[in-house]
Amino acid sequence: MLRAFFRTEAGSTSVLLGATVLALVWANSAWGASYEAFWHTPVGLSFGDADFSLDLRHWVNDGLMTLFFFLIGLEISYEVRLGQLRDRRLLAVPAVAAFGGLLVPAGVYLALNAGGPGAGGWGVPIATDTAFVLGVLAVVGARCPEPLRAFLLTLAIVDDVLAIIVIAIFYTAELSVSALITAAVLLAAIVMLRWLKIWRAPAYIVLGFGLWVATLESGVHPTLIGIALGVLVFVYAPSEYKLLSAGEAVHEFTHEPNARAAREAARRVQMAVSVNERLQLRIHPWSSYVIVPLFALANAGVVLDSEALRQAATSPITIGVVAGLLLGKFAGIALGTWLPLRFGWGVLPGNLVWGQLLGGAAVSGIGFTVSLFIVDLAFDDPAIQSQAKIGILVGSLLSALVGWTIFRMAWDRGGVCAPPETIIEPVEELPELLSVPVGPDDHVRGPDDAKVTIVEYGDFECPYCGRLHPIMEELLSRNSGARLVFRHFPLRTIHPRAVPAALAAEGAALGGKFWEMHDTLFTNQRFLTDDDIARYAAELDVEPWPDVPGQLARIGRDEESGRASGARGTPTLFINGVRYHGGMDLQSISRAVAEAEARADAESREAS
Structure with missing residues (x-):
């Protein structure tokens, strides 16, 4: 799901950028007057004596953008139930970072505009444009590993939720009670259809359109209905x-x-x-390649003549937006990332370093789609709108340049889940020897005096580790001269349940039942929700998460030793301290163990 999202968003960035440039060229060309005239062209529907009309810009902003927000609702629903947002440990850090990325930019903006005509625009610098961010990350390439993309996507989803709440509370016009009641009745009808499991598309389309019209007339921005309907769409594994x-x-x-x-x-x-996933697949291309570029074309046409630039250069609104996006977003996300990590509230996906996180914080200052959207809600004066839009363009461009510069200086790391024999190792020369010898803190299965020690860096959600599990059991049952050491190497990005499972194994270890939990987790790889893990722990009469900071530290030490030993994927094996490069089948591993045992015997004879 994440990979498909990345491909669609990053691929659409060029279209979005082209639409933005076209809008700017059009607004600043000899035909510049036609830009506003075109987008103010009224288009409406007539039903007898009733007439419903909006200009083209409002059809885009209030109509088509409802589909954009509907897609966000679908993504939120999916991620909460089946994706990254279901794991509170992986959610904690990007959620707090997104909250910091809202508060600090708003505070920076208000510090420059409180009490002035632009005070209402504090919401402009709070939002991150996911499409442009992913486009920059595509340019950054390998310097931005996939764990960081997953972290920023989770942050962007929470950021969207917070921005929607801000729009609903602070940027809603006067309310029409009758229209609001009508909208509530229509929404209740849609909920009832869902509860009755009636999945007739025409019924939802008719009710949805009626709900959109009622919401538009009520004073609540209709795009919020897109979010609500998206969240209601059924999703299941x-x-x-x-x-x-x-x-x-x-x-x-x-x-x-x-x-x-x-x-x-x-x-x-x-x-x-699920219907949710099928709708995402159908709507994503339309949203990415049509709706959002059309929105940019309708809203990004800012006149950049000398007078407009002169006013923007000294305008607290422009400066506030630029400072909020460039400095506020960077500081807010960086602080919001540091706090939960410092106090052990959550974990990061993958093996990220601060250089990468700071680069991600910087590019998150690219605010475009939702920022332009809020400009239209916050200001009525075209001159003030122009100053705010110039601030968005400048702040977003500077954020992209700063982020790219930070990535250029940062060291990238990552992990993969694949059969080790298929992994193409990077250009760096990886170590061949185990960096940290087996010690008393390791989890060991087998005799202490075994001639052969196999160290496995594994991930409880990795299917290849799952296939290796019965092979290792068979190997140990056949060879009494071998023992197995298991070290954690969870691939946090592609296996969101790997860290909770590893934590549960460490929790069981505190009760002396690591290997019992180890076997249970591998036997039930497809069922690793928090409820599943809690049930396994109850069956073993242990606590799954008795000391989360200590358990995280223990897992972190394993990960650090794995990276130092050159582990880049799972499973990675070391036999008597030397990396194993053969096939992950019983015959190949048994042969390698026999050879290692023979070498150990020869060394023992020479020593005696």
Whole structure:
């Protein structure tokens, strides 16, 4: 899901940038007067004597952007139920960072504009434009590892939620009670359809359009309805039954290909995936390549003549927006990242370093789509709107340049989950020897006097580690002269449940039952929610998370030793302190163990 999101957003950045440049060129060309004239063209619908009309800009801002916010609602719903936001440990750091990225920019802006005509624009520098941020990260390339992309995506989702709350509370016009009641009734009808499990698209489209019109007339910005409807869309993980049913249908089609079997296979495969995910797949390209670029084309056309630039250069509104995006976002996100890490409230995905985090904090100052959106809500004076938009353009450009510079100086690290024999190692020369010898703090399975010690850097959610688990059990049962040492190397980005599982294993270790929990977790890899893990701990009569800071420190030491030893993926094995490069099958590992045992015997004879 995250990979698909990255590809769509980053790929659309060039279209968004092109639309922005086109708007600026159009507004500053010899035909500049036609820019505002075109977007103020009225377009409406008539029903008998009733007339409903908006100009083109408002159809884009209030209409099409509702779909953009509907997509955000879908993403929030998915991430809360199945994605990054379901893990409170991974959520804590980007959530606090996003909160800091709201408070500090708003404070910086108000410090320059409190009491003035621009005071209402404090919400302009609080939002991050995900599309532009991911576009910059694509340019940065390998200097921005995937864990940082996941961290910034989670931060952007929380940032969107906070921005929506700000819009709802502080940028809502006068309310029409009758229209608001109508909107509430229509929303209740949609909730009722969902509760009754009636999934007829025409019913939702008609009710949704009526809800949009009622909300627009009520004074509440209609894009908030997009968020609400997106959150209500049903999302679920594929059940075992649906997966098996889809597999059977595909199997039937491959054996007897015909139109009926093809239709049935397509239907069952589609039903295995939630409506939420299917809608995201359909709407994302339209949002990224049509709606958001159209919004930029309709709103980014700022006149940049000498007079406008002269006013902007001394305007506290422009300076406040630039300072809020460039300095406020950087300081707020950096502080918001440091605090939860300092007090052990959460963990970071992957093996990130501060240089990368600071680079991410800097590029998060790219505020465009939602910032322009709030300008339209906060100011009525075209001159003040122009000053704020110039501030957005300048602040976003400077944030991108500062972020790119920081990334240039930062060291990148990352991790992969793949069969070790398929991993293409980076240009750096990785160590071949185990950096930290096996000690009394390690988790050891097997005799203390074993001639062969296998150290495994593993991840409880990694499928390749799961396949290796029974192989290692069989190996130890066959060879009494070998022992296994397990060290944690959770790949936090692609395996969001790996860290909670590792914490649970360490919690069980405090009760003397590490290996029991180790085996349980690998046996139940597909079921690693907090509730699942708590149930496993209760069955073993241990506490899963009795000392989270201590457990995190223990896992961190394993990760540090793994990185120092050259581990870049899971599983990574060391046999008697030397990296193992062979296949992850019983025969290959047994052969390597036998060779290591023979060398140990030879060394023992020579020593005697």
